[in-house]
Amino acid sequence: MRLAVGCDLGATNLRVALVAEDGQVLASTREAHGDREPEVVARRIAARCADLFAMAGRTWNDVAGVGVGLAGQIHSATGRVVVGPNLGWRDVHFAALLRDRLGRDVRVVNDLNAAAWGEHRAGTAQGVDDVLVVFLGSGVGAGLILGGALYEGASGLAGEIGHVKVRPGERLCGCGERGCLEAYVGGHHVADRLREAVHEGRAQAVLAAAGGDVNQVGPHALHLAAEHGDPFALDFLEEMAAFLGLAIGNAITLLNPRKLVLGGGMFHGISRLRPLVERAIRKVAGRAQAAELTIDESALGDDAGLVGAALLALP
Numbered sequence: 001m002r003l004a005v006g007c008d009l010g011a012t013n014l015r016v017a018l019v020a021e022d023g024q025v026l027a028s029t030r031e032a033h034g035d036r037e038p039e040v041v042a043r044r045i046a047a048r049c050a051d052l053f054a055m056a057g058r059t060w061n062d063v064a065g066v067g068v069g070l071a072g073q074i075h076s077a078t079g080r081v082v083v084g085p086n087l088g089w090r091d092v093h094f095a096a097l098l099r100d101r102l103g104r105d106v107r108v109v110n111d112l113n114a115a116a117w118g119e120h121r122a123g124t125a126q127g128v129d130d131v132l133v134v135f136l137g138s139g140v141g142a143g144l145i146l147g148g149a150l151y152e153g154a155s156g157l158a159g160e161i162g163h164v165k166v167r168p169g170e171r172l173c174g175c176g177e178r179g180c181l182e183a184y185v186g187g188h189h190v191a192d193r194l195r196e197a198v199h200e201g202r203a204q205a206v207l208a209a210a211g212g213d214v215n216q217v218g219p220h221a222l223h224l225a226a227e228h229g230d231p232f233a234l235d236f237l238e239e240m241a242a243f244l245g246l247a248i249g250n251a252i253t254l255l256n257p258r259k260l261v262l263g264g265g266m267f268h269g270i271s272r273l274r275p276l277v278e279r280a281i282r283k284v285a286g287r288a289q290a291a292e293l294t295i296d297e298s299a300l301g302d303d304a305g306l307v308g309a310a311l312l313a314l315p
């Protein structure tokens with residue numbers, strides 16, 4: 001069976017794995033980012049590859065491709081990172097840099113595109129040709145499989161559902177624009193919005209759930225307050241679901257996917273959220289386009305990007 005190396009350059013961790021063509025992870029490593037200089041990251045990936053081969057009893061001769069997934073805008077034909085905000089990269093020819101270090105061709109892709117491909121080839125959307133994958137964590141993003149192929153868009157920026165406007169001109173988003181979905185439902189923004197509500201005296205149960213420490217107010221405290229039936233927390237979740245339903249439901253009408261895959265830490269951390277979001281999506285999506293739509297949880301979870309990056313690199 002052919003093997004590939006997959007790398008996931010996340011916001012906090014560098015992960016590298018040896019992945020079989022059926023999506024099975026044979027060996028993997030995870031470490032916190034140190035120096036984020038591209039040359040240093042390339043050197044660490046090379047070192048981790050050597051570790052993985054030792055763990056799995058393999059060599060470079062067994063490897064048919066190397067794929068790297070990271071958040072940001074990627075020029076997919078060349079593997080140039082136009083903007084990689086988590087790493088502070090701008091105009092980094094990372095595919096070329098890593099190729100020089102490893103002596104192998106390298107494919108660099110957006111992390112959500114990698115995750116979507118992972119679910120399509122080895123996860124919950126196997127055999128499904130039209131898939132929308134949405135991950136809700138500290139940020140919000142999506143990947144698109146259309147007609148069995150990864151759809152990256154004209155500038156490699158398709159799938160940025162976190163920056164679909166749900167309240168144009170209002171709350172400032174990390175991208176510099178106003179009114180984005182992410183500014184209301186991304187984990188970092190949820191924590192900010194809850195703290196604002198605490199300061200306005202509207203979220204006392206959430207503050208209590210955080211042990212009275214405003215710095216601990218965030219999605220977990222929101223979850224606990226909602227489980228205790230706090231009306232503010234329940235309303236807040238309903239509003240989050242409505243924003244997500246608006247953006248995702250309209251995407252369903254536009255793209256008519258057969259399957260929607262929902263993943264990311266916010267769905268795991270806030271158990272009430274998923275059913276609310278599914279209901280909100282069904283309310284917004286066109287009835288005809290959603291008639292045969294199935295909605296599933298991500299099967300690969302945290303590994304989706306890692307596995308997808310590896311499988312995308314297989315020729």
Ligand SMILES: [Zn+2]
Nearest residue numbers: 163173175180
């Ligand atoms: Zn934005």
